[in-house]
Amino acid sequence: MNLSKLSEILNEEPKFRFVQANKALFQDFISSWDEVSNFSKNLRERLNLNCPIEIKAELIGAKNAKSLKALIELIDGEKIETVLIRQKTKEGTRNTVCLSSQVGCALACAFCATGDFGFRRNLDYLEIVEQVLFWARFLKDEGREEKIDNIVFMGMGEPFLNYDEFIKAAKFLNNEETFNFAARRLSVSTSGIVEGIKKISGEKLQINLAISLHTADENLRKDLMPIAKKYSIREILKAVDNYILKSGRRVMFEYLMLKNINDSDKDALALAKIMRKPLYMVNLIPYNPTGRFQASSPERMEKFKKILEENQVPVTLRHSVGAELSAACGQLRGRK
Ligand code: SAH
Ligand code: SF4
Numbered sequence: 596m597n598l599s600k601l602s603e604i605l606n607e608e609p610k611f612r613f614v615q616a617n618k619a620l621f622q623d624f625i626s627s628w629d630e631v632s633n634f635s636k637n638l639r640e641r642l643n644l645n646c647p648i649e650i651k652a653e654l655i656g657a658k659n660a661k662s663l664k665a666l667i668e669l670i671d672g673e674k675i676e677t678v679l680i681r682q683k684t685k686e687g688t689r690n691t692v693c694l695s696s697q698v699g700c701a702l703a704c705a706f707c708a709t710g711d712f713g714f715r716r717n718l719d720y721l722e723i724v725e726q727v728l729f730w731a732r733f734l735k736d737e738g739r740e741e742k743i744d745n746i747v748f749m750g751m752g753e754p755f756l757n758y759d760e761f762i763k764a765a766k767f768l769n770n771e772e773t774f775n776f777a778a779r780r781l782s783v784s785t786s787g788i789v790e791g792i793k794k795i796s797g798e799k800l801q802i803n804l805a806i807s808l809h810t811a812d813e814n815l816r817k818d819l820m821p822i823a824k825k826y827s828i829r830e831i832l833k834a835v836d837n838y839i840l841k842s843g844r845r846v847m848f849e850y851l852m853l854k855n856i857n858d859s860d861k862d863a864l865a866l867a868k869i870m871r872k873p874l875y876m877v878n879l880i881p882y883n884p885t886g887r888f889q890a891s892s893p894e895r896m897e898k899f900k901k902i903l904e905e906n907q908v909p910v911t912l913r914h915s916v917g918a919e920l921s922a923a924c925g926q927l928r929g930r931k
Pocket of ligand 1: 706707708748749750751752753754784785786806807849851880881882883884885
């Protein structure tokens with residue numbers, strides 16, 4: 596897909612063509628310009644030639660699996676992964692899409708497969724949007740009356756180190772002339788880039804914020820996440836408190852459960868101590884083994900959760916979409 600020439604071509608047309616093109620692409624999820632019957636044959640041909648909308652992708656996993664992965668090939672041949680998670684609920688299937696914001700990631704967290712892969716480049720906002728479009732077309736082709744319910748920026752990369760394109764993509768998804776996707780159903784996860792937390796505090800967009808904390812111990816955090824050498828937990832929480840003050844929104848702290856590393860009773864108490872604040876909540880994430888560590892046992896996770904609850908910290912575990920998602924997202928590598 597390459598829409599860089601779209602404005603140029605449509606500028607020669609009456610203005611309402613732009614509205615029609617946006618609707619066709621981002622609301623009707625066409626796979627070819629030929630489907631836009633209210634465009635002249637000539638215009639459709641020019642669009643087919645100059646603005647290819649085909650998305651080159653390889654689907655990984657069975658079509659009816661609970662979580663599906665796609666490897667999307669970008670114009671320069673780089674590949675990114677995106678995930679669709681389908682959750683059965685009483686009201687029907689809930690579909691969550693996980694987006695990558697960069698090709699790879701420079702932050703090299705010890706537990707993350709994307710971190711092992713290294714950093715290649717930033718995505719531009721349309722490459723981020725393309726991932727949503729891929730799943731929207733996928734659901735449409737399946738012929739079920741299902742839609743995308745949630746979109747999370749939790750795939751490859753650190754969204755706040757590509758802030759401008761990330762926020763442009765989020766606003767594009769929210770824009771009623773394009774995707775018209777509710778901001779409340781958008782979430783972004785950061786490893787704790789303080790400048791990004793400050794910037795998002797100033798945005799009107801009501802997107803949800805998640806912070807990858809993973810431990811309350813400053814030194815351990817530096818071992819697990821090299822970026823922690825730059826931003827202390829104290830600084831991160833200060834920025835979060837300011838965000839809460841400005842937005843009045845809840846903030847989710849993600850906590851990956853690593854066996855014998857950060858899952859003791861003592862760790863839970865240390866976490867509870869810094870998490871007992873209004874609008875803070877903790878999401879315990881089962882670790883998806885990528886080599887270095889082992890996952891905590893279900894019993895250990897339950898105990899850890901209980902300690903947080905006893906200390907009045909709102910906490911979720913495993914069955915939440917967040918946990919399943921992070922587990923799937925944490926496996927993103929960008930190659931098979
Ligand atoms: N870079 C951002 C967003 C992408 S990572 C961030 O770090 O927040 C999204 C989530 O997946 C993070 O909470 C990350 O800690 C988690 N994750 C990474 N590796 C994982 C793994 N192997 N198993 C489970 N979750 C993982
Ligand atoms: Fe990057 Fe997030 Fe993975 Fe850390 S966890 S390496 S910040 S994608």
